[in-house]
Amino acid sequence: xxxxxxxxxxxxxxxxxxxxxxxxxxxxxxxxxxxxxxxxxxxxxxxxxxxxxxxxxxxxxxxxxxxxxxxxxxxxxxxxxxxxxxxxxxxxxxxxxxxxxxxxxxxxxxxxxxxxxxxxx
Numbered sequence: 001x002x003x004x005x006x007x008x009x010x011x012x013x014x015x016x017x018x019x020x021x022x023x024x025x026x027x028x029x030x031x032x033x034x035x036x037x038x039x040x041x042x043x044x045x046x047x048x049x050x051x052x053x054x055x056x057x058x059x060x061x062x063x064x065x066x067x068x069x070x071x072x073x074x075x076x077x078x079x080x081x082x083x084x085x086x087x088x089x090x091x092x093x094x095x096x097x098x099x100x101x102x103x104x105x106x107x108x109x110x111x112x113x114x115x116x117x118x119x120x121x
Contacts, residue, residue: 011118012036013110015049020088022059029063036076046071047113051082061095068100079105079113 014032018024036043056064071078083089083106092098092106107113 010041010044011047011114012039012043012045013047013049013114015052017052019055020053020060020064021055021057025057025060025063028060029067032067033070036071042074043076045077045079045114045117047079047081047110049081049110050088051084053083053088054085055087056091056095058095061091061097064097065095065100068097072100077105077117079107079117081107081110081113 012035014035016024016028020028032046032048036046068078078101080101083092092101105113105117107116
C-alpha cells in the first residue's frame with residue numbers, strides 16, 4: 001500500500017488510491033501514523049482523502065476505528081474527504097465508524113475539510 005502525504009501548518013492530508021481491505025489495512029494505519037509522526041510539529045488536523053477507497057472490509061474498518069480513536073486521544077481532529085463510493089459509505093454505516101468519527105467531519109473535498117476544521121483545531 002502506498003500512502004501519500006502532504007503537510008502544512010498543523011494539517012496533514014493522506015490518501016490511499018486503492019480499496020481498503022485486510023490486504024493493506026495495517027500498512028495504511030501505520031503509514032498514516034508515520035506521516036503524522038514525521039511532521040516537525042504534530043498536526044492538529046488529519047484529512048483522509050478517500051476517493052480511492054471504493055470498498056472497506058471488516059479488517060479495514062477496524063483499522064480506521066483504531067486510527068480515529070488514536071488520533072482523537074492524541075488531540076488530532078480527523079476528517080474524511082471525498083468518500084464517494086456507495087460501498088465505502090455503506091461500510092461506514094455497517095461497521096459503526098460514525099461512533100468514532102463525527103458525521104459532520106465527512107466532506108466533499110479536502111479543501112472544504114481544511115476550511116471547516118483547519119482553524120478550529
